[in-house]
Amino acid sequence: PLTGIPNFGYDYILQNVAVSPRAALWLFGAFFMAFAVKVPMFPFHTWLPLAHVEAPTAGSVVLASIMLKLGTFGFLRLAVPLFPSAALNGTVRSIILGLAVIGIVYGALVSMVQPDFKKLVAYSSVSHLGFVMLGIFALTVQSVQGALMVMINHGISTGALFLLIGMIYERRHSRLIDAYGGIARVVPMFAAILTFVSLSSIGLPGTNGFIGEFLVLIGSFKTVPIYTVIATTAVIFAAAYLLWAIQRILFNPLDKPENEHVADLNRRELLTMVPLVAAIIWLGVYPAPVLRRMQLSAERFVNVVQGRVSTPIASARESGR
Numbered sequence: 001p002l003t004g005i006p007n008f009g010y011d012y013i014l015q016n017v018a019v020s021p022r023a024a025l026w027l028f029g030a031f032f033m034a035f036a037v038k039v040p041m042f043p044f045h046t047w048l049p050l051a052h053v054e055a056p057t058a059g060s061v062v063l064a065s066i067m068l069k070l071g072t073f074g075f076l077r078l079a080v081p082l083f084p085s086a087a088l089n090g091t092v093r094s095i096i097l098g099l100a101v102i103g104i105v106y107g108a109l110v111s112m113v114q115p116d117f118k119k120l121v122a123y124s125s126v127s128h129l130g131f132v133m134l135g136i137f138a139l140t141v142q143s144v145q146g147a148l149m150v151m152i153n154h155g156i157s158t159g160a161l162f163l164l165i166g167m168i169y170e171r172r173h174s175r176l177i178d179a180y181g182g183i184a185r186v187v188p189m190f191a192a193i194l195t196f197v198s199l200s201s202i203g204l205p206g207t208n209g210f211i212g213e214f215l216v217l218i219g220s221f222k223t224v225p226i227y228t229v230i231a232t233t234a235v236i237f238a239a240a241y242l243l244w245a246i247q248r249i250l251f252n253p254l255d256k257p258e259n260e261h262v263a264d265l266n267r268r269e270l271l272t273m274v275p276l277v278a279a280i281i282w283l284g285v286y287p288a289p290v291l292r293r294m295q296l297s298a299e300r301f302v303n304v305v306q307g308r309v310s311t312p313i314a315s316a317r318e319s320g321r
Contacts, residue, residue, distance in 0.1 A: 021085050028086035031079035032096070038071030041133060042103035045126045052122035053175075057166025060118070064125055064162060065155035072132045072151055076144075076301065080136065084305040087137070096137050097227045104130035105230065108237035112244070118175045120245055121161050124201065127234055128154045131216050134231055138220035139305060144298040145291060146215025152290070153208040153283060157201040160276040164194050167269055171262050177245055182254030187264040191250045193273050198242045200280045203235060208283035211291075 019027065037044045048068075052060050080087045087093065107127030114120035128150060135147030168190065169175055184191035200207035203214075213235065220228040254260065265273070283290065 019083065019085075024083040024086045025089065025092070028079055028083040028092070031074070031083070035071045035074040035079060036099075038074065039068065039129050039133065040071065040126065041099050041130070042106055042126065043099075045103065045107075048125065049119045049122040052162075053116065053119055057162060057169075060122075060162040060166075061159045064121075065159040068125065068129060069151050069155065072129065072136065072147070075133070075136055076147075081301065081304050084307065087305060088139075093137055097134065097224055100130045100133035100137065101227045101230050102130075103127065104134065104234045105237070108234040108241060112237065112241040114241075115177055116175050117177050117245060117249070118162070118165050120177075120241065121158060121165065124238070124241070125154065125158055127238065128158070128201075130234075131213055131231065134220055134224075134227060135216040138216075138223050138228075139302055140219040140222050141295075141298045141302055142215050142219030142222075144219070144301055145294055146212050146217075146219055148294050148298065149208075149212030149215060149283075149287065149290070151212075153200075153212050153280075156276055156279050156283070157197055157207075157209055160197045160273065160280070161194075161201060163272060163276075164190065164197065167265065168262075172258065177248050179256070180249040180259060181252035181256060182250070183259050183262055184250040185254055186260060186262050189265045189270070193265070193277065195246055195250065196277065197280065198246050200284065202238050202242050206284050208280045208287075210284060211287045 037047075039045075040048050051063060055063060104127050107123050107125070107130060111120045111123040111127070114123060132147045132150050132154075135143040135145075135150065138144075165175060168180075168187075172179060174180075196207075200209045203209040217228055217232060220231070
């Protein structure tokens, strides 16, 4: 009924189906509700920390690294390109940007008070994915590229954090931050990798977490400076909640007897972490190949939303240039 013919081809719909502004708002709203829960955006995020706490390590890694990205991918691939008039509507855009920024700051602040390390990382995901939504709806090439990079890098860094949490949980059967303290002396390899991965999640320059958030903030400042300034404060909060957690877990006095004989990472666990650490370094030091690959698609996405071209996704041939 929407197309008039039995054709649901994506490019055909983009080029041939006209939707009234009123209908576009309703349809965009329906897509928004579905994808906002999946991202998850504030205030639709309440399921995520509980899901992570109840999930096994493998489930948390898949959820953080892959499943959450389906929500932001849905905005990039479907909701925004199909209904650009709704996405560009001043009120709608302001609401989404506002929710994104609230999620960025809220996720960081709530992470600071979590006693459970796994729940802390789960709430940090709300903050990181708020940066993705800010980048998408700022609608500049830089911000969209940054959003894509944050999606990739969040999957790597947060997935690595969940793996490390699972590894130490297998030894101590506790995720409470206060159950540890000073274990860097006992498990130096675990401590070194956890510290490095945490710094990448914070966005330390030279790690993968820096380039994505930097591009989002630089690109967003051009079109939505007020939202960007508020979002920037979360970078400070991220350093506060993760560094404080690392200090309590690794570098506090070793005052609990049960922590004195915790085994360090074994060969299998090290082999699991090496590719993730390598990806963190590579994307932090030399992100150019990935950025070049997504450049044309980011430009096309921004242009289609602003009505300058008819298809938002560059062809494989164009992307390979």
